[in-house]
Amino acid sequence: MALRLFASKAASRLGISVLPRSFATVVGDLKYTDSHEWVKVEGNSATVGITDHAQEHLGDVVYVELPEEGAAVSKGEAFGAVESVKASSDVNSPISGKVTKVNDEVGDSPGLVNSSPYEKGWIIKVELSNSDELNSLMDADKYSKFCEDEDAKH
Numbered sequence: 001m002a003l004r005l006f007a008s009k010a011a012s013r014l015g016i017s018v019l020p021r022s023f024a025t026v027v028g029d030l031k032y033t034d035s036h037e038w039v040k041v042e043g044n045s046a047t048v049g050i051t052d053h054a055q056e057h058l059g060d061v062v063y064v065e066l067p068e069e070g071a072a073v074s075k076g077e078a079f080g081a082v083e084s085v086k087a088s089s090d091v092n093s094p095i096s097g098k099v100t101k102v103n104d105e106v107g108d109s110p111g112l113v114n115s116s117p118y119e120k121g122w123i124i125k126v127e128l129s130n131s132d133e134l135n136s137l138m139d140a141d142k143y144s145k146f147c148e149d150e151d152a153k154h
Contacts, residue, residue, distance in 0.1 A: 024052040026144045027118050031094065031137035034146060038118065039094040041134060046095055049122040050082060050113060053147045058084040061113040064123065065091075066102045073099060073126060075133050080123065082113060091123060095133050101125040
């Protein structure tokens with residue numbers, strides 16, 4: 001609890017909006033999918049990763065399958081996978097476009113997906129081909145509610 005309080009205060013000082021949930025963190029300025037990927041858009045570039053909620057359910061990540069730079073990704077389609085000691089899960093693209101960069105650090109140190117899912121644990125950067133696709137993604141409030149509802153079913 002003290003760590004979350006510290007993190008919340010630090011985020012506030014840095015001007016980062018963080019919405020705490022009971023177990024996972026949802027970052028306010030990102031968009032989210034119902035398959036637990038996040039996207040941060042800066043101009044025509046988007047950074048993609050899996051959410052804190054997803055990594056908590058997966059457990060310790062031991063392998064991240066990365067696409068090739070230059071590969072095309074399509075909204076809702078798998079572009080890679082994350083394997084943990086408990087399970088393997090496809091990683092779906094929240095948007096369509098071309099992969100401009102892959103995070104080789106998560107290939108070498110897959111635990112970054114667990115320890116820093118929104119910062120060091122990002123997976124790919126994509127040049128957007130259709131920014132209108134962002135309109136169908138959830139904001140932080142909707143995603144938090146979605147996770148609460150999903151967790152209540154289990």
